[in-house]
Structure formats: C-alpha cells, structure tokens
Amino acid sequence: MTTKLFGEKVKRVEDDRLLRGQGQYVDDLMPGALHAAVLRSPHAHARIRDIDVEAVLDLEGVAAVYTYDDLEGPMAEPLPLLIPHPDLTHGRTQYALARDEVNYVGEAIAMVVATDRYIAEDAVDRIRVDYEFLEPVVGLGAARKADRLVHEDVPGNVAARMEQSVGDAEKAIAEAPHRLTLDLHIERSASMPMEGRGTVARWDSDSHRLQVWTSTQTSTGVRAAVAAKLGLDLVQVEVITPDVGGGFGVKIVHPWPEELLVPMAARALGRPVKFTEDRREHFISSAHERGQDQHIEVGFDDEGRLLGLSVKFWHDNGAYTPYGLIVPIITSTQLLGPYKPRNYKVVFESLYTNTVIVTPYRGAGRPQGVYAMERTMDAIAKYLGRDRAEVRAANFIQPDEFPYDQGLLFQDGRPLIYDSGDYPASLDKLRKLVGWDEFEAYRDSARAEGRQVGIGMACYVEGTGVGPYEGGHVHIETSGRVKVSTGLTTQGQGHQTAFAQIVADELGVPFEDVEVVTGDTRRSPYSVGTFASRAAVISGSAVALAARRAREKALRIAADALEASPEDLEIVEGTVRVKGAPSSQISLGTIAVLSNPLRYAFDEASKAATQFVVGDQEKPPVADDDEPGLEGKDFYSPLRSTFASGMHAVIVETDPDTAEIKVLKYAVVHDCGNLINPMIVEGQIHGGVAQGVGGALYERMAYDESGQLQNASFMDFLMPYVTEVPKTIDIDHLETPSPLNPLGLKGAGEAGVIPSAAVFAAAIEDAEGFPITSMPISPSELFELRRSHPKEGPTA
Amino acid sequence: MTAETTTEQLHDVRLTVNGVVHDLRLPARRLLSDALRHDLRLTGTHVGCEHGVCGACTVLLDGEPVRACLMFAVSAQDHEITTVEGLSRPDGRLSPVQQAFRDCHGLQCGFCTPGFLTTITAGLRENPTPSEDEARDMIAGNLCRCTGYQNIVAAVCRAAEITREDEEASS
Numbered sequence: 001m002t003t004k005l006f007g008e009k010v011k012r013v014e015d016d017r018l019l020r021g022q023g024q025y026v027d028d029l030m031p032g033a034l035h036a037a038v039l040r041s042p043h044a045h046a047r048i049r050d051i052d053v054e055a056v057l058d059l060e061g062v063a064a065v066y067t068y069d070d071l072e073g074p075m076a077e078p079l080p081l082l083i084p085h086p087d088l089t090h091g092r093t094q095y096a097l098a099r100d101e102v103n104y105v106g107e108a109i110a111m112v113v114a115t116d117r118y119i120a121e122d123a124v125d126r127i128r129v130d131y132e133f134l135e136p137v138v139g140l141g142a143a144r145k146a147d148r149l150v151h152e153d154v155p156g157n158v159a160a161r162m163e164q165s166v167g168d169a170e171k172a173i174a175e176a177p178h179r180l181t182l183d184l185h186i187e188r189s190a191s192m193p194m195e196g197r198g199t200v201a202r203w204d205s206d207s208h209r210l211q212v213w214t215s216t217q218t219s220t221g222v223r224a225a226v227a228a229k230l231g232l233d234l235v236q237v238e239v240i241t242p243d244v245g246g247g248f249g250v251k252i253v254h255p256w257p258e259e260l261l262v263p264m265a266a267r268a269l270g271r272p273v274k275f276t277e278d279r280r281e282h283f284i285s286s287a288h289e290r291g292q293d294q295h296i297e298v299g300f301d302d303e304g305r306l307l308g309l310s311v312k313f314w315h316d317n318g319a320y321t322p323y324g325l326i327v328p329i330i331t332s333t334q335l336l337g338p339y340k341p342r343n344y345k346v347v348f349e350s351l352y353t354n355t356v357i358v359t360p361y362r363g364a365g366r367p368q369g370v371y372a373m374e375r376t377m378d379a380i381a382k383y384l385g386r387d388r389a390e391v392r393a394a395n396f397i398q399p400d401e402f403p404y405d406q407g408l409l410f411q412d413g414r415p416l417i418y419d420s421g422d423y424p425a426s427l428d429k430l431r432k433l434v435g436w437d438e439f440e441a442y443r444d445s446a447r448a449e450g451r452q453v454g455i456g457m458a459c460y461v462e463g464t465g466v467g468p469y470e471g472g473h474v475h476i477e478t479s480g481r482v483k484v485s486t487g488l489t490t491q492g493q494g495h496q497t498a499f500a501q502i503v504a505d506e507l508g509v510p511f512e513d514v515e516v517v518t519g520d521t522r523r524s525p526y527s528v529g530t531f532a533s534r535a536a537v538i539s540g541s542a543v544a545l546a547a548r549r550a551r552e553k554a555l556r557i558a559a560d561a562l563e564a565s566p567e568d569l570e571i572v573e574g575t576v577r578v579k580g581a582p583s584s585q586i587s588l589g590t591i592a593v594l595s596n597p598l599r600y601a602f603d604e605a606s607k608a609a610t611q612f613v614v615g616d617q618e619k620p621p622v623a624d625d626d627e628p629g630l631e632g633k634d635f636y637s638p639l640r641s642t643f644a645s646g647m648h649a650v651i652v653e654t655d656p657d658t659a660e661i662k663v664l665k666y667a668v669v670h671d672c673g674n675l676i677n678p679m680i681v682e683g684q685i686h687g688g689v690a691q692g693v694g695g696a697l698y699e700r701m702a703y704d705e706s707g708q709l710q711n712a713s714f715m716d717f718l719m720p721y722v723t724e725v726p727k728t729i730d731i732d733h734l735e736t737p738s739p740l741n742p743l744g745l746k747g748a749g750e751a752g753v754i755p756s757a758a759v760f761a762a763a764i765e766d767a768e769g770f771p772i773t774s775m776p777i778s779p780s781e782l783f784e785l786r787r788s789h790p791k792e793g794p795t796a
Numbered sequence: 797m798t799a800e801t802t803t804e805q806l807h808d809v810r811l812t813v814n815g816v817v818h819d820l821r822l823p824a825r826r827l828l829s830d831a832l833r834h835d836l837r838l839t840g841t842h843v844g845c846e847h848g849v850c851g852a853c854t855v856l857l858d859g860e861p862v863r864a865c866l867m868f869a870v871s872a873q874d875h876e877i878t879t880v881e882g883l884s885r886p887d888g889r890l891s892p893v894q895q896a897f898r899d900c901h902g903l904q905c906g907f908c909t910p911g912f913l914t915t916i917t918a919g920l921r922e923n924p925t926p927s928e929d930e931a932r933d934m935i936a937g938n939l940c941r942c943t944g945y946q947n948i949v950a951a952v953c954r955a956a957e958i959t960r961e962d963e964e965a966s967s
Contacts, residue, residue, distance in 0.1 A: 020881065021840015023839075025839075118825065194842075
C-alpha cells in the first residue's frame, strides 16, 4: 500500500516558489497595465454638491477619470446586498462611486486611470469636490442616541433588530436563586492582511471576454457580480484568484467598488488596468469588525448552572450592510458555546455609524459572543466563590448528548445542532496543559517575589464547514499526473498541499503527481468561497468524493483491460494491479488513454495502451451512461455546519508599577475533528492566537468624533510583532470526528482567535481583582482602572 | 485638449541587483521597491505598508537590510542590491534560510516572507549562532499576520543549524 498521507505533517508544495520570490500576487501580474487610483472621501458624512475633474484631464499620462455620472445601467445602481435577511429591514449599500452622499472617510468618489500609480495619484489630487457637511454619527453611543442619522431614511440608525429565544429566559431568571447583570464592551479591529485588496483586468476584444485577477476569497462571487454589473454573459467573464497575501475575512466581501470599476475601465479603454490598494486605503476603505456593546442578565443555581440567560447587544455595522447580518447572527448563536443555557433570549440591534463597514474578520462575531458568555461564567464563579473551571463543567453539554439541538437558527438559516464533541475531555486536557490546579501555589510563590499573576480560561464552539456546497474535479491525464480543481480560493492555508494529500490517498498515486488549483472559474465555475472555516471541510470532502469517482472509473476500465474483477484490483503508486498478482498491471496514464476512444495517438501512454482492448463491441465507443476521459467530478453539500470546539487558557503577569501585561503561558486545546495535516492546523492556531493577542491587548480603530480614523497606519495601529506574541503556544489536540462528512473533518482556520478577548480579560481580572468589562485593554487603561479601584488589591 | 508636458525629469540610474547590472531612466520619486517590482519585474519584493513599518519590502543593500519602500531608486545607484530572487544557492537549491522556512512551516500566505528571508539572511551573517531570544530580536522589525511568528523563530534557529551542517560537510 502507498503510505497514507492523511494526518501526516506533509511539507507544503506551495512553499518552493513563494520562498524564491516567484509567488504571483495580483500586483505582480500584467506588467504594463494602466494603474488606477481612487479619490476617497475625506469626510465622514457629507453631501456632494459638485465634482470638478477638469484639471485631471490636462495631466500627461492620464487615460480616464470616472465619477458616478460615468456609470451606466446596473453600475449606476447601489452595490449588491449580498446576504439579505427578513430582519434586515433597512439594509443599505454604497454605490461603486458615491452618487450624492458619502457616509465614511474612505468612501470611493472618483477613479483615475493613468500610466502609473504616481501619475494616477497626482491626478486624484487635482479633483475638486464641493461638499456640504453633515453631522457624523461615530461610535455605538452616538448611533444608539440617534439624535443624528447616518441615512436619512433609517430611523434610529437601526439597520436590523433580531430576536431569538428558547424557553422563557426572563421568567427563569426572575425565579432563579441567584442573578447577575453584566455590561460589556468590545472594540473594533480588522483583518489587516499583509497584502491589501487588488484587482487587474484585461478585456480581450478578439474573443469578447473579460479576464479578471483579484485578491479575493470568492472567485465565483466576483465573476457573477462583474457579469451582472457590466451587462456581460457569465461565460464572457473569467475570474482567477492568484496568490493571495492573506484574507482573514475582509476579502470575502465582494464586489468591492474597484472589482467592478477596474474591469469596466479595462473594457472601455481596451487596455489592462490594475488597482493595488495601499495600506492607508486598506484601513479606511476595506472592512473592520468586532465593535459591540453587550448587556447580559443571567440566573443560576448554587452550582453555577445556568437557568436563564438574556442577552441584548448593539452591533456597530458601519455605514452600510453589504454582508447582511452574518456577524451579529453568529454572535447571538455562538455565544452559547459548549453550554446548555436552558432558557435563552437574545436581542440585537445592528446600527449604522459613519465609519468603515463591518463584515466578518476571522472569528466573525464569535469572539464577541464568547467574550459575553465567558465573562458571564467568570462572574458566576466569582459570585458563588467557586472554581471557574467547575462552573463551566457544570454547564457543559455531555458527550452522550450529541447531536445537541440548541433550538436556534444558525447563520446558514439551519437549526443550530451540534454534531459531536467532548467538552469534559477538552477541559481535562486544558487543566493539565496550563497547570490550572497548581496555579494557586504558583500565584503564592509569585506574590512572595512581589509579582502579580493571573490565570484565565475561555471555551468556544465554532460552527464550521458551513454550506451550501463546494465541488471537486479530478482529472487523470495520460501522463498519469493528476490535476485537481476546487473552486474556493486560498490565501495561505496550504490547500494545495492538504487537498493533494487527500486525493493522493484516495487514488493511490504519489503525492508529487497531484497538482491542485483553487479559485479559478475556468476550472471550477460552481463554487462558493473561503470563509467560516469551511475550505478543508467542504472542498476537502468534495475532492475526496471526486477522487473516489475517478478511482471507480479507473478500476472499471482496468478490470476490463486486465480481464479481472474490479474488487480484485488495487492502485499502488499510480498503477492498477491485480491483488496478489502484481505482474498483471496497468498504469493510470494508460487507463486515461483507454478512457478516451480517440482516433489519434500522441504519446508513450497511447502506445502502451495498444496492448489492451476495452469496451463492449455491442455498445457505442462512449456508452450512454459514460463520458470520455478519466475524470471524477462531485460536489459536497453538508446537511448542516459541523461544530469544532476548543478551550484556551492564559497566565499573565501585570506589572505593579507600569501595568504592563505580559503573557507567561498560553495553552490551547483544540478539536477540529480528524486532522489532514497537523503542521498546517498548528500554523493556523499560532496565527489565530497572535491575532487574538493583538485584538485583546493592542489593536483598536481610533476614530475621533468627526469620524477620522486617527491610527490608519502600521505605525499607529499596533499589530503584534514577534515581541508581542507568547514565546510558546502549548497545543493539545482532541480529535472528535464529525459524523457529517466522509473524512470526519471540522474547520480549523478561525479557532485560534475566537476566545482571546475573553481569556485575557479573565486572566487580567484574576491578577488585578476588579472586573474587566472592556476590551482590548492597554497598560494605560489598566493603570486607570487601578486608580478607580484603589481599595481592591490582588485577589486573595 | 492638450496634455501638459511632464515636469518629471528622468534620471539615468544604474542598479546592480543580484549581481546583474540594469540601466534605467527613472523619475527621482520612483521608489526602489517600485523600480524593482515594476521596472525590473523582480516582483518577489513585496510592499505591505509603504511607510517602512512592515518590512515586507526589505532588501539587502551591500548586505545590510533596508526598506525598499523608504528609498528612492536613484539613491540605490552604486550599491549592490540583493532581493529574495537572489537568495538561492548558486546551484539553484534553496538557501539555508529558505530551506528552514519550508522545513519549519515558517510561511503561510507568503506575502511577508521575502522580507523575513532577506532580514534573516543578513542577521545570520552577523550572528551565525543565535539563541532563541536572539532569533526573536532578529525578526522583531517585520510583521507577519499569518504565522504568529512561532515557526519563523524556529526557522531562524533551523537555518543556523543548516548553515553549520553545510560548513561541516564542506570542511
């Protein structure tokens, strides 16, 4: 047998070219293309009275300038609201170029196309816009107060109000022996991939086709949007996702204005056009996430068991709602984590502000939900004087209770039913990994040295592998090499490696012979995209199913050629042979020749095939139920999401003088079902934890009251360097397979970041002895909190 | 409408990149990063922030790491520039630093990677046997959003090890 690759730390096939500087990111493509630069609103809220582009046209090197008045047909309509929802009663989206109003600093107003970016930017500086200023709405406080409106026709700034409940939470809380109320806040952060957005497009006037390369998390989505907006047939548009320098959610939003304007300009000008977002643009014109105010009421018994939980939260969705209610819906449902709340009610309002739009960033609403629930668990434990781990354990769904129906509807509109998990086992692992039970002794010894330390834990459940579907296409060429395509895109997760592992195992071919392509609509026109930790689950399953179909066909033809029964055949290293009689064999390449009854022979495989006779002389060369070629195609569409889970713990030390927060130990127990490639999974966890540290201790979007983002650069927005992340991240895996898909997979991409705000708040609170209710927290904020809690020292 | 004549004066610039001499005519404001990427089509040098903070565009100037986005191409005349494309061994194999990144899973999306590779290449010349803390210091000026740096630190140590193994093998 060929060695099984599933579960092995296989080194990545992507790396060699990336390490040689031969990656192909959008800005590396199409040398000689014209460059676009965008005029963006410098004001958070204003009416546009007039735009004067006269001075631009005098500039040598400028090819075109576009404003709203140049947009025609569907391009002149608002951008699509991608995910409508009945409760999104006041959804609003922007125009590709602002029509008569701007609603955030950074909103696109005009685009210049010129011979290079320098001249395009010179030209943008020459555009004169006459604005009528309007009062901006900045922050959740102003949005809720609603004495000013973002959109005139949206009362109260409320885009949506949504409510879900199970049981009677209010009654249960009223009747509970103990009750607590918490008010929490969490700030904005952003995906902030190292490569910003970018698009390059070429119109082929000979074939009347548009080719678009874009740094996206959905090639098929962009394709459909471009075709619809530019009035092209779908077959006229090809979207290819090249190497993408990180996504983390922001690139699932589509179409960005530039993803439409660049193809529009390329067609109009008959020349390739490129847009490469710069860092400031990424801060002010791409998406943010996280900002919420939360009010929690909880009733519980003496053991800390939840009897009733009522949550109300206010979600800042920024100026528009192109991505619907996905983020707050996820917060409201995934808040429940591994627990059984018994009676639960959640109400949220999604509110407009004059700031950058809010759409999913890794974790996608879950970090906020976990923060709400885990802060509540800690508060219950403190109130009862019980161990925080014990209170959590008392509320866990037990292993024999799966599938467990939480009684709510999830983000995909399907019931929130957990498929599998073992939360008590995870907790046991975490306690050991972090040294939970030995911590009090450690705290004492630290205190004796004048040091102040604290420990926290946080648990999460993550709905991953959300539908509707992905496809896999496996083509075995006559060379024996295997070409695989799946339509979702990749931005660093090593899909080409992981999917090749799966296909090599399923087919019985050498790993090196498998080549995987992602995110190319020419190869995979039906696909959804990369989000919700779904790629490994959905595309991994799809390529496995496709490979099984190719294998089945290969064995059928081989059985015919070798005059054997398919059950007696095996595939070893790309050759089909009769079990126990290995001399009777035929290579997959030869089978590929036989699968395609051509008149012509081209290669060695064709010559080798001449010794075999296949097919039934009584049937046509391609039978009614067959097709030429050695291919397998299939789609995987899950019934529901599959639920990964995990728990993090952190030990921090807070400096008694400077309030500096130092991470002493970070432990992760992670259950994403069966691991395809543990090396890649651990890499995902590392990256998630680092982003979590950023979100908990450093990153925030510093808007001033006029809606200017004051820290729109890497100098001022503090993304962790190596010096800010834990020196080691201790990881333990639990593998509870999902019963929902053929490989038992659950998603792993987002988990690392989900519990961070909660776990750091818990540990800092434990070190300091006063409640931490607002995250992220900086040393200066902690210092101020100490001044407002002078009497409470470190916890006893 | 008549176009304005360009006020941009072009300058003769001789850039020596990875041992190859290129003669260019460039405006004074052309950044070295843009000249490398768009004029010489050495697109391995990436631009992540254009204000010198992220380090993705780091190249070696006479062996020293510099931010190509903070330097004009005209200022790079008379210097030897090494980009990520010039790091592999003469026989085409990956350099010890490149190999170590592959061995340790030190990259995910790969966008920041060229800046790390150049930085570490120079760092290991200065300190061929870094401790783990010294490895961290070596990369403390480069941003990565994917890896959480854990495996990059491991790659620095592994690269030092590969270099030592190579030296022992050739001595």
